[in-house]
Amino acid sequence: MKALLCRRGALVLATLAAVGVLAGCAVGPDTRTPTAPEVARYTATALPAATVGSGEGSDRAQRFVDAATVAPDWWTGFGSAELDALVARALARSPTIAAAEAALRAAQELGAAQRGALLPSADASYSGTRAGTPAAVASPLSSGASVYTLHTAQLSVGYVVDVFGGTRRAIEAQDAQTDTQAWQLRAAQLTLAANVASAALQEASLREQLAATERLADIAEKQWKLLGAQRRLGAAPGAAVLAQEALWRQAQAAAAALRRQRAQQHDLLALLVGSTPAELPALELQLAGLQLPDVPVTLPGALLAQRPDVRAAAAQLRAANAQLGVAAANMLPQISLGAGIGSSAQTISGLFGAGGALWNLAAGVSQPLFQGGALLHRKRAAEAQLDQAVAQYQGTVLVAFQNVADALEAVRHDADVQVAAQAQAQAAAAALRIAQRQVELGDISVLTLLSSETAALQAEIAAVQARAGRSSDLVAVYQALGGGWGTGTPGPLAQAGPVGTR
Numbered sequence: 001m002k003a004l005l006c007r008r009g010a011l012v013l014a015t016l017a018a019v020g021v022l023a024g025c026a027v028g029p030d031t032r033t034p035t036a037p038e039v040a041r042y043t044a045t046a047l048p049a050a051t052v053g054s055g056e057g058s059d060r061a062q063r064f065v066d067a068a069t070v071a072p073d074w075w076t077g078f079g080s081a082e083l084d085a086l087v088a089r090a091l092a093r094s095p096t097i098a099a100a101e102a103a104l105r106a107a108q109e110l111g112a113a114q115r116g117a118l119l120p121s122a123d124a125s126y127s128g129t130r131a132g133t134p135a136a137v138a139s140p141l142s143s144g145a146s147v148y149t150l151h152t153a154q155l156s157v158g159y160v161v162d163v164f165g166g167t168r169r170a171i172e173a174q175d176a177q178t179d180t181q182a183w184q185l186r187a188a189q190l191t192l193a194a195n196v197a198s199a200a201l202q203e204a205s206l207r208e209q210l211a212a213t214e215r216l217a218d219i220a221e222k223q224w225k226l227l228g229a230q231r232r233l234g235a236a237p238g239a240a241v242l243a244q245e246a247l248w249r250q251a252q253a254a255a256a257a258l259r260r261q262r263a264q265q266h267d268l269l270a271l272l273v274g275s276t277p278a279e280l281p282a283l284e285l286q287l288a289g290l291q292l293p294d295v296p297v298t299l300p301g302a303l304l305a306q307r308p309d310v311r312a313a314a315a316q317l318r319a320a321n322a323q324l325g326v327a328a329a330n331m332l333p334q335i336s337l338g339a340g341i342g343s344s345a346q347t348i349s350g351l352f353g354a355g356g357a358l359w360n361l362a363a364g365v366s367q368p369l370f371q372g373g374a375l376l377h378r379k380r381a382a383e384a385q386l387d388q389a390v391a392q393y394q395g396t397v398l399v400a401f402q403n404v405a406d407a408l409e410a411v412r413h414d415a416d417v418q419v420a421a422q423a424q425a426q427a428a429a430a431a432l433r434i435a436q437r438q439v440e441l442g443d444i445s446v447l448t449l450l451s452s453e454t455a456a457l458q459a460e461i462a463a464v465q466a467r468a469g470r471s472s473d474l475v476a477v478y479q480a481l482g483g484g485w486g487t488g489t490p491g492p493l494a495q496a497g498p499v500g501t502r
Helices: 002-021 074-078 081-093 095-118 166-232 238-272 300-306 308-329 374-441 446-480 492-496
Strands: 064-066 121-132 147-161 295-297 334-345 357-366
Touching (some): 074 081, 074 166, 074 446, 081 166, 295 374, 295 446, 300 308, 300 374, 374 446
Parallel strands (some): 064 295
Antiparallel strands (some): 121 147, 334 357
16 A cells, blocks of 8 residues: 555656656746946036045045945945944844845745745645444445544645746746845944944034034133223223123033033934944044045946945845736636545555555646726726836936935045145144233233134034034945945945845
């Protein structure tokens, strides 16, 4: 009995496998990704060889390096161990990254489940029945017993032949969705690293601005008190005293606003690195201590392979194309095969004896004839969704080129702003030194000296803002270029979770 069942089972499985090999090609068009814009540069006008700049560190001139590659761990180029630690902590602890990783794992498992449709399905079943038949009805048993127990064990095998490739197109669509999730994970990692870097730079800028503003408030208070003393001696008008008090109060309000902004920036940074504000210690990052590396300008043609959002849009395009194939296959004949072997007996031990064997073979073909136009309209909907995916891909590409152009222009022009602000700060500092010497010689009053100190501090604040803006613009360049990834090279960011590429 066992040998008989094994031989018949092997014959059925071999037949099903042979039919599967004969399955035809998948219907539907093959995916064609729209061509990239054929341009030689990102910006409307050619970039200079380098930005303006003077000195070293965060004040240096930066070269625009054509056809350069972006380092995957680009944030290390700023030369700050504190910044490196913040980004590493964020990538390891961020709930956003954890959620994106879970979405990718789910997509991978769904893809594995979808592939199971290409193989035959097998089900084992057992049933035990206790029954009785009327005397007027013949018993189904050879013994003629009207009351009996029947045990039945059966193995059923079924297979839907993927003649027109509908199943393979469905697998292709799920694989594309998996790719989409993989690139969305990369996008989340890149965005997180850029946000952490920008938030840390902004926090350092606010801290330095606050220190200068607090000194401004102290100077304004001293000026107010001096004018008040002169007013009591009749040497200063009351309007001047009130005007100076207004300036002092204004400086105090500005300092309070900066304290609030700095505290909120610290809270934001804590969120980004996956901790509470109380867990994140105060930062010590100094803008002047940062390095400003040269600006990479990758080839426009390479941008589409590096930008996670562009790669995700391309995967969505493949998915829409595959769904069109699924809709087309659903309008064609469906072929199904089935087979079953088993045994039926009055006792469980009798299932393995002779005489109780049962088997069946089945084949079927179904062709949709009339379903109220549902299949046709679903196919037309899939065609429209494919057109939508093409347009969305093209729009994503254009946004990518705009992002890079904006970031490069910002680096170029903000370098001019920083140089001008630095020159202004140096001139104000030189004027202050002269005023200090004049006070020592008795040539000018203390009020005049305090005014020079105010101008110097205001210029210092402007220089801090310009330095922070230029550093943040460089972060934007790295983000716009895709963070240094190419096809099949996830880079260090992927250490926060598995990233699948195809």
